[in-house]
Amino acid sequence: MRRTPVTQLPAWLALGSHSAALKSLHLRDLFASDPGRAERFSVKAEGLFLDYSKNRITDETLGLLLQLARESGLAESIEAMFRGDAINLTENRSVLHTALRAPKGAEILSGGVNVVPEVHAVLDKMEDFAERVRSGAWTGHTGKRVRTVVNVGIGGSDLGPVMAYEALRHYSDRDLQFRFVSNVDGTDFAEAVRDLDASETLFLVASKTFTTLETMTNAQSARQWLVGELGDESAVAKHFVAISTNAKEVSKFGIDTANMFGFWDWVGGRYSMDSAIGLSTMIAIGGANFREMLAGFHAMDVHFRTTPFERNLPVLMGMLGVLYTNFFDAQTAAVLPYDQYLKRFPAYLQQLTMESNGKSVTLDGVAVDYETGAIYWGEPGTNGQHSFYQLIHQGTKLIPCDFIGFANSLNPLGAHHDILVANLLAQAEALAFGKTSDQPHRNFTGNRPSNMILAERLTPGILGKLVALYEHAVFAQGIVWQINSFDQWGVELGKVLAMKIVPELQATGDPELGHDASTNALIRWYRGHRA
Ligand code: G6Q
Secondary structure (H helix, E strand, O other), rough: OOOHHHHHHHHHHHHHHHHHHHHHOOOHHHOOOOOOHHOOOOOEOOOOOEOOOOOOOHHHHHHHHHHHHOOHHHHHHHHHHHHHOOOOOOOOEEEOOHHHOOOOOOEEEEEOOOOOOHHHHHHHHHHHHHHHHHHHOOOOEEEEEEEEEEEEEOOHHOOHHHHHHHHHHHHHHOOOOOEEEEEOHHHHHHHHHHHOOOHHEEEEEOOOOOOOOOHHHHHHHHHHHHHHHHOOOOHHHHHHEEOOOHHHHHHHHHHHHHHHHEEEOOOOOOOOOOOHEEEEHHHHHHHHHHHHHHHHHHHHHHHHHOOHHHHOHHHHHHHHHHHHHOOOOOEEEEEEEEOOHHOOOOHHHHHHHHHHOOOEEEEOEEOOOOOOEEEEEEOOOOOOHHHHHHHHHHOOOOEEEEEEEEEEOOOOOOOOHHHHHHHHHHHHHHHHHHHOOHHHOOOHHHHHHHOEEEEEOOOHHHHHHHHOOOOHHHHHHHHOOOOOOOOOOOHHHHEEEEEEEHHHHOOOOOOOOOOOOOHHHHHHHHHOOOO
């Protein structure tokens, strides 16, 4: 039976007329006429403080947004996900990243099997390995301890590990350095290893499928480099480990499956940073910190599953996103962390949000006639203030912002942190309230919405909570939009076409080309110009 299109749900229809009236209200007046607003539109939960009062909402708006969530069946869908139903319909899979952080002893079934014991078995194996690398007990081919860990992976097998490493660098073992190779551009690999001593280098080949062209190309180059440097094929065993679901391909590559860390088809790439894909994170920060991060994820999972929508952080954030996307025509959303350690957080969120909700066909296979996932972007504060914030303040586009900040710096230094936080608060204030001036170019209209997410300090646990907050906000939006947030067919076509073009670029003579005239000409240009 087909779902009722979201655009025909009573709450959607009501939001349509309500938002027309909403647009004439200014945040200045909403605050002036309502002393309780800041308190009412904020939630403290799980060590996070979300102030969403600077959004273009009234109590009625919020009521309608949460009604829309209910009419969309969000509560039932949350249960279906946590229960392990095959909600990834186009791939017929469960979506169980929440099982990756379930405590020992929990029971979560996929295909009738409790997956939690396997999850913990892999975690224990990872921890054992990570501690051996950290202590120097794991030695390379020539007997030296590891000094550099190079993660080779792309997409979900790269962005989470890079983001988490940068975010938790404060907690990392500074005797080890970490590099991340993802791009198939040879420069990425060449620059990553140019100053490395192969005898002290460990490669983690991270690939769920172990067939991804970029990762396999980089992994082969890594292998050649290592064998070339150490002059012995058998060195591979001590310098390569694999993180994958594909044991067959791992042994074909020459990695002993004893040194393989597994995960499962119910973990999507962009939801995999707390699976074995997080091995580099665990080596960097140690098992205890990694488990603290998982506990943070889990706490947010429980919050999402059990908290009434009115106080449910992911539901509130997800539904506010729906408001701007569908009723304010906002095309993008900015994520602005005021913490240097979160510098890769926006890039990580880009994949999480855009690969998940960049869809235009519903679960019933019908083309949508409404907007879905926004474009996410951002930079850490205060840098963005001296570049693109101009457009957010005075441009013609409405850009809802998520500000993220902390009460304490991990590197207290004079007045730096107070200045940083003053800027964070000032930006949200300026966006909401603006400033009237008789000189048009000095006028700030204000009424530009933002969320403020604060925590005491950036810890592994808080990072887990932040990531899970966005994971679940994305989920809530996907449910409302009736799309599958867990497939990514959109990345397939380009991959297939590239595989066809590679031999055409490499062929000798003048191969017959069957593309469009533009692509044919570009291929010929390349063939004619490369050395
Ligand atoms: C994420 C996507 C994608 C994937 C990469 C790497 O959700 O599925 O980004 O993570 O294509 O895939 P492998 O891990 O299989 O190499």
